[in-house]
Amino acid sequence: MAGKVNQDLLNERAKCNFDVEELTNLLDDGAEQTKKRRTLEQNVLSIKGLLDDVPEEYLSHKEKYENGLRKTLLFCKALQTYDKESANKSFQENIRLNFRNSLWSAVTKDTSPLLLHLEMFMISILEQGTEEQSKYWGKKAANFEIIGTYAQTELGHGTFIRGLETRATYDVDTEEFVLHSPTITAYKWWPGGMGHTANHCVVMAQLYIKGKNYGLQPFMVQIRDLETHMPLPGVKVGEIGPKLGFNTVNNGFLGFDNVRIPREWMLMKNAQVLKDGTYKASPNSKLAYGAMVYVRVVIINSVFKYLSRAVTIAVRYSAVRRQSQPKPNAPEPQIMDYVTQQHKLLIAISTSHAYHFTVRWLWDLYIKTNKELKRGEFKNLPELHILACSMKVISSADCTALIEKCRLACGGHGYMLSSSLPLLYGVSTATVTYEGENTVLLLQVARSLVKTWEQISKGHITVSPSVVYLCNRTPVPKWDNSLEGILQSFKRVAKGKVSTSVSSLDQYRKSGLSPEDAWNKASVQLIAAAEAHARVIVLSVYKDELERKSSTLSYPLGTVLLQLLELYYIYWTLEKTGDLLLHTRLSEKDVRDLQYRYEELLEKIRPNAVGLVDAFDYRDEILSSTLGAYDGRAYERLMEEALKSPLNAEPVNESFEKYLKPFMRGKL
Numbered sequence: 001m002a003g004k005v006n007q008d009l010l011n012e013r014a015k016c017n018f019d020v021e022e023l024t025n026l027l028d029d030g031a032e033q034t035k036k037r038r039t040l041e042q043n044v045l046s047i048k049g050l051l052d053d054v055p056e057e058y059l060s061h062k063e064k065y066e067n068g069l070r071k072t073l074l075f076c077k078a079l080q081t082y083d084k085e086s087a088n089k090s091f092q093e094n095i096r097l098n099f100r101n102s103l104w105s106a107v108t109k110d111t112s113p114l115l116l117h118l119e120m121f122m123i124s125i126l127e128q129g130t131e132e133q134s135k136y137w138g139k140k141a142a143n144f145e146i147i148g149t150y151a152q153t154e155l156g157h158g159t160f161i162r163g164l165e166t167r168a169t170y171d172v173d174t175e176e177f178v179l180h181s182p183t184i185t186a187y188k189w190w191p192g193g194m195g196h197t198a199n200h201c202v203v204m205a206q207l208y209i210k211g212k213n214y215g216l217q218p219f220m221v222q223i224r225d226l227e228t229h230m231p232l233p234g235v236k237v238g239e240i241g242p243k244l245g246f247n248t249v250n251n252g253f254l255g256f257d258n259v260r261i262p263r264e265w266m267l268m269k270n271a272q273v274l275k276d277g278t279y280k281a282s283p284n285s286k287l288a289y290g291a292m293v294y295v296r297v298v299i300i301n302s303v304f305k306y307l308s309r310a311v312t313i314a315v316r317y318s319a320v321r322r323q324s325q326p327k328p329n330a331p332e333p334q335i336m337d338y339v340t341q342q343h344k345l346l347i348a349i350s351t352s353h354a355y356h357f358t359v360r361w362l363w364d365l366y367i368k369t370n371k372e373l374k375r376g377e378f379k380n381l382p383e384l385h386i387l388a389c390s391m392k393v394i395s396s397a398d399c400t401a402l403i404e405k406c407r408l409a410c411g412g413h414g415y416m417l418s419s420s421l422p423l424l425y426g427v428s429t430a431t432v433t434y435e436g437e438n439t440v441l442l443l444q445v446a447r448s449l450v451k452t453w454e455q456i457s458k459g460h461i462t463v464s465p466s467v468v469y470l471c472n473r474t475p476v477p478k479w480d481n482s483l484e485g486i487l488q489s490f491k492r493v494a495k496g497k498v499s500t501s502v503s504s505l506d507q508y509r510k511s512g513l514s515p516e517d518a519w520n521k522a523s524v525q526l527i528a529a530a531e532a533h534a535r536v537i538v539l540s541v542y543k544d545e546l547e548r549k550s551s552t553l554s555y556p557l558g559t560v561l562l563q564l565l566e567l568y569y570i571y572w573t574l575e576k577t578g579d580l581l582l583h584t585r586l587s588e589k590d591v592r593d594l595q596y597r598y599e600e601l602l603e604k605i606r607p608n609a610v611g612l613v614d615a616f617d618y619r620d621e622i623l624s625s626t627l628g629a630y631d632g633r634a635y636e637r638l639m640e641e642a643l644k645s646p647l648n649a650e651p652v653n654e655s656f657e658k659y660l661k662p663f664m665r666g667k668l
C-alpha cells in the first residue's frame with residue numbers, strides 16, 4: 001500500500017538526533033552486512049507467491065500447514081538462488097551471519113515446518129555424528145534429499161529426559177537396533193515437522209544391550225518412504241493439533257513398533273556400540289545433550305528479534321495514535337508523549353539491545369567451548385551449560401513479557417491479529433517452555449550456584465569467571481549510583497540470595513528432611529537466586545560489550561546508546577528495590593533520586609524513539625503489521641485488512657435467514 005507517510009512520523013524522524021543508518025550498521029555487525037542483508041531481502045521478497053494474498057488467519061488448520069510448507073520451500077529455493085555466499089560457509093558460520101536475518105518471518109510468520117530440520121536435526125548430525133556420519137547425513141540434509149526433525153520429548157516426559165521410555169535395543173545377531181515405544185506415554189510428542197513433513201528424525205532413546213541400559217543416545221531413523229512419503233512399517237506418525245502458536249510447524253507424534261535400523265545409524269561421535277555389542281562410553285555423558293545447549297543459545301537471538309519487531313510496531317503506532325485531551329483546547333497528544341507509554345516501550349528497546357550484545361558474547365563462548373570439546377577438553381562445558389540455561393530463561397521471560405506489554409500499549413488495535421502482536425506473543429511464549437521449561441532450567445542454574453557456594457565455603461576459590469563475585473568477602477559499601485556501582489549491587493543481591501537459599505536448604509536438611517525434600521522446600525528461593533544471577537550476567541555483558549564498542553561510535557549515537565544502557569540499569573534497580581534494600585545499602589533517598597533519573601532518561605530518549613526502532617530496519621513485509629508499517633498509515637491498513645475478511649464478501653450472511661431471522665420471530 002503505497003501512500004503518503006503520516007505527518008507525525010515524519011516529524012518524529014526529523015527530531016531524531018543520531019544517524020539511524022549508523023545504528024543499523026552496528027546492529028548488523030557492519031555496513032557491508034547491512035548491504036548484503038538488504039539486497040537479499042529485496043531479491044527474495046520480489047519473488048511472486050512468497051507472501052500471502054489472503055491473511056493466513058482465515059485459512060483452516062490444514063490449509064495453514066500446506067501454505068506454510070509451500071512458502072517455506074519457495075523460500076529455500078530463493079535462498080539457494082540469491083544467497084550463494086552462505087552455501088560456501090559452514091553451518092555455524094551461517095548462524096552468526098544470519099543473526100540479523102529475520103527475512104524468513106516475512107514468509108512463514110508463525111515459523112515453518114522445516115524449522116527443526118534447519119536447526120536441531122542439522123546440529124545433531126554435525127555435533128553428534130562421527131566425521132563420516134556428519135558428512136553423509138549432513139550433505140543429504142543440507143541438500144534437502146532427506147527432511148528431518150529432532151524427536152526427544154514424549155507424551156509422558158519432556159523435562160525429565162533420563163525418564164524417557166523409547167527404547168533402542170541392540171540385536172547382536174543382525175547388527176541392528178530395534179526402536180520400540182513400550183507404552184502410550186513413550187510416544188514422541190511435539191517434534192516440529194514430525195506430523196507430515198519429515199521423513200527422517202534423530203530419535204533420543206534409551207540404549208539397551210543384552211538387557212543393560214546405557215542411557216539416552218541419539219539414533220537416525222527413517223520414518224517415511226522417500227518415494228511415496230507413506231509411514232514405514234511399524235511407524236505410527238501424525239500431527240498433534242492446533243496450538244497457541246506454531247500452527248504451521250506441523251508438530252507431531254511418533255510411536256515405534258519394533259522398527260529396525262542398522263547399527264551404523266546410531267550417531268556415534270561420543271558413545272559407540274561395536275558390532276559385537278561392546279559399549280564404548282562417551283568421554284562425558286552430557287555430550288548427548290549438545291543439541292539442546294546449541295538451541296538455548298540461538299533462542300536468545302530469536303526472542304530478542306521478536307521483541308524488536310513488537311516494539312517497532314508499538315512505537316510507530318504510538319507516534320501516530322492520538323488520544324485524550326489533558327490540556328483544554330489543545331490537540332490530542334500522541335500517546336507516545338504519555339510518560340507511562342514511554343515507561344512501557346523504551347525499556348523494550350533497551351532490552352532488545354541488551355540481548356543483541358548478550359547473544360553475540362554467548363555465541364562466541366559457545367564456539368570457543370565447542371572447539372575445546374573437539375580437542376577432548378571438557379572443563380568449560382558446565383559453565384557453558386549454566387550460562388546457556390540462565391540466558392535462555394531470562395531472555396525468553398523478559399522478551400515475552402515485554403511483547404505482551406507492547407501489545408497492551410497498542411490498546412484495542414493491538415488485539416487484532418493484523419497487528420502481528422498476538423502472533424509475536426504466541427511464538428515468543430513458546431520459548432519459555434521449549435528447550436527446557438524455564439523453572440526447570442533455573443533449578444539447574446541453582447544447582448550449580450549451590451555447589452559453587454559450598455566449594456567456596458570449604459575454601460576452594462577457583463570458580464568459573466561468571467560466579468567470581470560469589471567469593472567477595474568485603475563489607476557492603478555505601479550505595480553507589482554509577483552503573484558500575486549498580487552492577488556491584490546486583491552482584492550483592494545475587495550473592496545474598498544464594499547465601500540465604502543455601503542456609504534455608506541446610507536448615508531443612510538439619511530438620512530431618514531428605515536432601516531432595518529440602519531442595520524442593522527451598523526451591524522458590526533457589527530459583528530467585530538463579531534469576532538474580534542471570535540478571536547479573538545480562539547487566540554486565542550489556543555494559544561491557546557496549547563500552548567495548550563505544551570508541552567506534554559517533555558522539556550522538558554513543559550518547560543515545562549509553563542512555564538506553566542507563567535506562568536498563570535504572571529500570572531494573574527500581575524493579576528490584578525490595579531485593580536491593582535487603583542486600584545493599586540502598587536508601588529511600590537513593591530510590592527517589594533514581595526515580596527522577598529514570599524520568600529524566602525517558603524524556604531524553606523520547607525524541608529518538610522512532611529513530612531507534614527504525615534502526616532495527618525491518619521491512620514492512622517482515623513486520624507484517626497494520627499498526628507498525630514505515631509509513632504509519634495504521635487506520636487505512638486496518639480498514640484494508642478488515643475488508644479482506646471473508647464475512648465482508650457479501651452484505652448479508654446466510655446465517656441471517658437460517659438462524660437469526662427465525663430466532664427474532666420466535667420460530668427457532
Ligand SMILES: CCCCCCCCCCCCCCCCCCCCCC(=O)SCCNC(=O)CCNC(=O)[C@H](O)C(C)(C)COP(=O)(O)OP(=O)(O)OC[C@H]1O[C@@H](n2cnc3c(N)ncnc32)[C@H](O)[C@@H]1OP(=O)(O)O
Pocket residue numbers: 072075076104108111112114115116118119120150152153158159160161162192286287289290292293295298299302381382385434435436437440441444447448451
Ligand atoms: C526456510 C524457512 C524458514 C525457517 C526458519 C529458519 C530458522 C530461523 C530461526 C528461528 C529461530 C528459532 C530458534 C531456534 C528454535 C528451534 C526450535 C526448537 C523447538 C523446541 C525443541 C525442543 O524443545 S527439543 C526438547 C528439549 N528438551 C529439553 O530441553 C529438556 C529439558 N531437560 C533437560 O535438559 C535435563 O533433563 C535437565 C533439566 C538439564 C536435567 O538433566 P539430568 O537429569 O540428566 O541432569 P542432572 O540435573 O541430574 O544433572 C547432572 C549433571 O549434568 C549437568 N548437565 C545437565 N545438562 C547438561 C548439558 N546440557 N550440558 C552439560 N552439562 C549438563 C548438570 O549441570 C549436572 O552437573 P553436576 O553433576 O556437575 O551438578
Ligand SMILES: Cc1cc2nc3c(=O)[nH]c(=O)nc-3n(C[C@H](O)[C@H](O)[C@H](O)COP(=O)(O)OP(=O)(O)OC[C@H]3O[C@@H](n4cnc5c(N)ncnc54)[C@H](O)[C@@H]3O)c2cc1C
Pocket residue numbers: 116150151152153156157158159160189190191192246251430433434435436437439440443
Ligand atoms: C512450541 C513447542 C515446540 C516444541 N518442539 C519440540 C521438538 O521439536 N522436539 C522435542 O523433542 N520437543 C519439543 N517440545 C517439547 C518441549 O521441549 C517440552 O515441552 C519442554 O521441555 C517442557 O517439558 P514438559 O512439556 O514435559 O513440561 P513439564 O516438565 O511437564 O512441566 C510442567 C510443569 O512442571 C514443572 N516441573 C517439571 N519438572 C520439575 C522439577 N523437576 N522441579 C520443579 N518443577 C518441575 C515445570 O516447571 C512446569 O511448571 C516443544 C514444545 C513446545 C511448546
